[in-house]
Amino acid sequence: LGVMAVVNKRDGQNFNPRDMSLLESLSDQAAVTVDIVKLYDQLAKQHRLEKELEVAREFQQMLLPKQCPQVNGIEIAAFSEPALEVGGDYFDFLWIDEEHLGIVIGDVSGKGIPGALVMAMVRSILRAECRNSLSPADVLRRVNEYIRKDTKANVFITMTYAVLDIKSRLVRFARAGHEPLITCNETGSEPSLFTPEGIALGLVGEEIFNITVDSEITLANGDMVVL
Numbered sequence: 001l002g003v004m005a006v007v008n009k010r011d012g013q014n015f016n017p018r019d020m021s022l023l024e025s026l027s028d029q030a031a032v033t034v035d036i037v038k039l040y041d042q043l044a045k046q047h048r049l050e051k052e053l054e055v056a057r058e059f060q061q062m063l064l065p066k067q068c069p070q071v072n073g074i075e076i077a078a079f080s081e082p083a084l085e086v087g088g089d090y091f092d093f094l095w096i097d098e099e100h101l102g103i104v105i106g107d108v109s110g111k112g113i114p115g116a117l118v119m120a121m122v123r124s125i126l127r128a129e130c131r132n133s134l135s136p137a138d139v140l141r142r143v144n145e146y147i148r149k150d151t152k153a154n155v156f157i158t159m160t161y162a163v164l165d166i167k168s169r170l171v172r173f174a175r176a177g178h179e180p181l182i183t184c185n186e187t188g189s190e191p192s193l194f195t196p197e198g199i200a201l202g203l204v205g206e207e208i209f210n211i212t213v214d215s216e217i218t219l220a221n222g223d224m225v226v227l
Helices: 017-063 112-132 136-150
Strands: 089-097 100-108 157-165 170-176 181-184 192-194 215-218 224-226
Touching (some): 089 112, 100 112, 112 136, 112 157, 136 170, 181 215
Antiparallel strands (some): 089 100, 100 157, 181 192, 181 224
């Protein structure tokens, strides 16, 4: 913490054990005071950081849907709870046109503010590209090229993007390295897991990413789809 130096007693005598004891007490008190000041400074910085993280959390929550879309004959529900104040988890609903609803769930590598920033970027890109195609795999290919150009090499995003045809109840989806899509029905049979080919966004170029393909499921009454 520091150095305390003493020289030349006023009476000209040598220092004795009592002087040493007094010096140790004074230095201990000084060290405690320095520790308290450092701790106070750390707490102040931590408080500022917590306030900044709280603001970042509020902004990130603004980017997630406030409510689920109302679709006649279909119930839609969603939930998200970040492990930290902010993170890279992402879901969204995208109206492509009056008859097609885009549904996406994603997870950015890493947590905290870096993951949240990448998530915001991915959200913007996907919202811009989803209206150009009803093929989820085609949209993910375009998003992948943007991600590779605009992020570091160690940043990647897993994602499942689906397009729901409101009239036909057809769900067309593509999986970019994300968890399986799960379906179950009212009969009580075992759930089905769908894992079509697909690589996480931001890892490889178009020539390899093209293995990402569309899959289709037609919903019947009582069917459930889980992302």
